[in-house]
Every structure is written in C-alpha cells, then in structure tokens.
Amino acid sequence: MDVTTQLTGGQTTTDTGEWRVPAASVIVQCLSAQAEARQRGWFGKLVGASPLTDESRKWYVGALGELRVARELDKLGPEWTVLHAIPAGARGRDIDHLVVGPGGVFTINTKCHEEARVWVAGAHLRVNGVTKPYVLRSRDEATDASLALSRATGANVSVRGVIAFVAPKQLDIKSEPDDVSIVSDRGLLRFLRRQRAVLSASMCAAIVAAAEQRATWRGAGSGPTTVDRTRFDHLRDEVDQSKLVRGLWGVMFAGAMVVVGISMLGHG
DSSP: OOOOOEEETTEEEOOTTSOOOTTHHHHHHHHHHHTTOOOOOHHHHHHTOOSOOHHHHHHHHHHHHHHHHHHHHTTSOTTOEEEEEEEOSTTOOEEEEEEEETTEEEEEEEEEOTTOEEEEETTEEEETTEEOOHHHHHHHHHHHHHHHHHHHHSSOOOEEEEEEEESOSEEEEEEOOSSEEEEEGGGHHHHHHTSOOOSOHHHHHHHHHHHTOGGGSTTGGGSOSEEOHHHHHHHHHHHHHHHHHHHHHHHHHHHHHHHHHHHHHHTO
C-alpha cells in the first residue's frame, strides 16, 4: 500500500486527488477539538488525568480504529490497492478505506467498539444492545462509490460495503445483510482474500486510476489537505502516558490495601 505524502515542518500534506493518509479526516477533527482543551496542570499529570476532551475523545478513538484497520490492509498483496479517507459523494461523508483487487471493490467503514457485544440480524445491528444505523450508512457509501467510479470509468463498477469492527468482545451475526458484509478487524484480510476473482488486472488499474482523481469524487475539495501526524502522535504519547500513570496508581492502591489487610489480620 503506497501513500503519496510530503513531509513539511512535521506535517503530512496530501492532495485530495492523491492517495490519502489513513484516518486523515478523523485526525483533523480530533486535533481541532483538542485545540480547545485546557493544559493539564502538575496535579493532573501526577494523577494521570487524560489530556483528551469529551469531544476529542470520540475522534481519537475513531482515528486509532482506522489506523489499526489500515495496518491490516497493508498486509494485502500487490494485486490489491488501498486508498484512505476518500470523500463519498453527495452525502458529505468520507470512505474510511477503499479497496480494489481481483475480488472486487469494497468500501470499508471502521467502527471502534472495543470489548463490545455486536449483534446483527439482516439490516438490524446493535452494539451493547443499542441499535446503530451502520448498515444503512455502509450501503450508502458503497452506492456513492459505485456511482462515482462507474461515471468515471464508463463501466458498471459494483462496490460492496463492509463494516469492520475493531476488537469486539463478541460478533454475533444471526444473518448478514444481502449487500453489506460485517467482519472484525482480525477477519478482514481473510474475508477479502477468499473473494472469488471478478476483476481483471486491467480493470483494477482503470478503477484505481479513476479513484485517484479529484474529479471522480464530488465534494473532494471539502476534505482535509493537511494532517499533522506529529501533533497527533504527540497526543497519543500523552494519552498512553496518562493511562500508564493511572495504572501505577491502581497498583500502588491495591498494594496498600493488601498491606492494610495483612496488618489488620495481624492485630486481630
């Protein structure tokens, strides 16, 4: 998987018509929301308070999920091409990952619900008992991509929507929707590789060439052009450090409770 990037002053710059940086849109949203955060004081750092705001946290989690799926897709062979954060068309959304290969064309929508219980029955999907409109949105993304690529290539390009759940505790699929596939991040490669070959190498090349063009995607100019990965990686380090500090405090507290318990038993 290649990504056309140019590093300037710690920033990753992409043209909307070129290969995009994984999680580009959500990273931009995360950093924008995080810009409103107050700096943690010494006490906050001491106790391991998270640097994330309520608003930036959801974008941060989403970015980690998309980056994780991108790493999985990076393991596909050279006959596959992967593009990221592509505008999906008139509905104003973006496609997390667009995959083109012998097995077809797929829009992959990443959902980060770690340790969640996912239940699917046709178009009905629930996460921890809460109904989510993920199937409808995945279907819309695939439809938008199909229309855009068909228009650009002059051929009928079929696109299948895929929902990839990151690290779910349980993925209970009673019945899968006819036009949307649902997998875990760990099962994504297996799903793609087992697809029956339906596209020739020349057709794959034509679809990829069209997908890389700005004009193919309506609303392409509204997407992010600059992704500050250095700043995001610094934020990620801060979040990881705060988790480590909270974990150390938890261990110290548990140890103190053990010592107190032993002491009480000794005086009993």
